[in-house]
Amino acid sequence: MERRLSALLVDDERLARVELRRLLAAHPDVEVVGEAEDVSGATRVLRARRPDVVFLDIHLAEASGFELLDEELGETAVVFVTALDAHAVRAFEVNALDYLLKPVSPARLARTVERLRSSLSGQLPSGERRLTLEDRVLVQEGARTELVRVSDVRCILAEDDYSRLVLTDGRELLVHESLKRWESRLPPRHFVRVHRSTVVNLEHVERMEREENDTFRLHLRGLAVPLTMSRRYAVRVKELLA
Structure with a gap:
């Protein structure tokens, strides 16, 4: 006990x-x-x-x-x-x-x-715990530090050793943190990888469209340009959206 x-x-x-x-x-x-x-x-x-x-x-x-x-x-x-x-x-x-x-x-x-x-x-080291949608996470862009609610992140795009957070208010934050580390911390039933360089928040998905070359277009609310998704990732996304 x-x-x-x-x-x-x-x-x-x-x-x-x-x-x-x-x-x-x-x-x-x-x-x-x-x-x-x-x-x-x-x-x-x-x-x-x-x-x-x-x-x-x-x-x-x-x-x-x-x-x-x-x-x-x-x-x-x-x-x-x-x-x-x-x-x-x-x-x-x-x-x-x-x-x-x-x-x-x-x-x-x-x-x-x-x-x-x-x-x-000791199950979860400090700073490595799983986040929930209601949590807020501290991110640093350059010299500026900001607290971001997890549910406000539409998607995260990898850029070399950095990642770009696209937020619901239209802002984008470039932070020195890898996409892999974000994926290990974010709630897996809400955030899913759809491309080797992209993780999306399923709460913001509007629709997915199949292309002729066996790829998919993933449309997110508030995002003007749809994201590319391969068939490999589409299977997982369909399961979670069902």
């Missing part, structure tokens, strides 16, 4: 802590071992209990939750919980395990608990 995971709740609003405790009660493998309303209180619990995870609000009454990261956290994972997503990029830059927006939904929290369990057991 797996051991229970210990959790610390840090929020300056008592009702917010009560609600998060209620949501965590649905996960018998997680035990709340302490609560705090500020950084100093959280520090005392961290040093005394060394919990597996701290659910941390960013906007505390007298300080930012980021100040807690100046403490020696050891192996304690951090999950930010906040009503605003303005600090999401910074949260991922400091290697937070996850980032939850209030009000926290039970389904989203369940994914966080699963991610926590996998991370602590």
Whole structure:
């Protein structure tokens, strides 16, 4: 039997802590071992209990939750919980395990608990975990860092050692990451390779048309030019779209 995971709740609003405790009660493998309303209180619990995870609000009454990261956290994972997503990029830059927006939904929290369990057991190394459509991923284009929702990616095109993310708002981001690595992280029932240099989000597929030379044209919503797809990949796409 797996051991229970210990959790610390840090929020300056008592009702917010009560609600998060209620949501965590649905996960018998997680035990709340302490609560705090500020950084100093959280520090005392961290040093005394060394919990597996701290659910941390960013906007505390007298300080930012980021100040807690100046403490020696050891192996304690951090999950930010906040009503605003303005600090999401910074949260991922400091290697937070996850980032939850209030009000926290039970389904989203369940994914966080699963991610926590996998991370602590060593099943999924940090930065290599499988993403979901609802997740956001940190990407860097040149000197600019941006947080992109996975569901907003229409397709990804390989360009040598780089990949071009085509987004639903019409923008394209050229990032230094291989198509193979994207394919290993993206949800396989939604993102599929249709060409040796192309991965598409099936949520954005409008239709596929067969050409005379045994290739296919794949039309994506919002994309003016259809993508080329071979018969080899078409079989898999048809299965997933059925």
